[in-house]
Amino acid sequence: MFEECLYFNSNALARTVTRIWTEKYRQFDLSPPHAFLLRVVLDKPGLLPRELAEELNLSRSTITRFLDSLEKRDFLMRKATENDGREVQVYPTAKAKRIHRKLNETGKELTQFMGKIVGENELSKVVADIRGIKKLIEHK
Helix, strand or coil, X not given: CCCCCHHHHHXXXXXXXXXXXXXXXXXXXCCHHHHHHHHHHHHCCCECHHHHHHXXXXXXXXXXXXXXXXXXXXXXXXXXXXXXCCCEEEEECHHHHHHHHHHHHHHHHHHHHHHXXXXXXXXXXXXXXXXXXXXXXXXX
């Protein structure tokens, strides 16, 4: 009935992928979105929340909620910028730095797992296609 419906099929795929990613990131007591945000902060310490929102394609309010949660759990800290005390930069804590390598390895393992299921070339093509479709729809 919904074989050609982009909404239905993209959401069905997202739910399936989310279950797999959630299970893998459970070892860190992180949801996949929290893990992705933390990975960005670990790779690019000092980003502003608006830069994180742009990088992760999330709203500022969602980023703020994620930052609040990760800060409470001692994975990151916010520091006022030197130029403007109203702006904050986000930095990883020692606790986050201890799991940095394993977080990145988990991401690679998940990509390899998906590559084995659908084929590495097909996976790369599908991801590129999805990103391209997203850009086309956003710039309609």
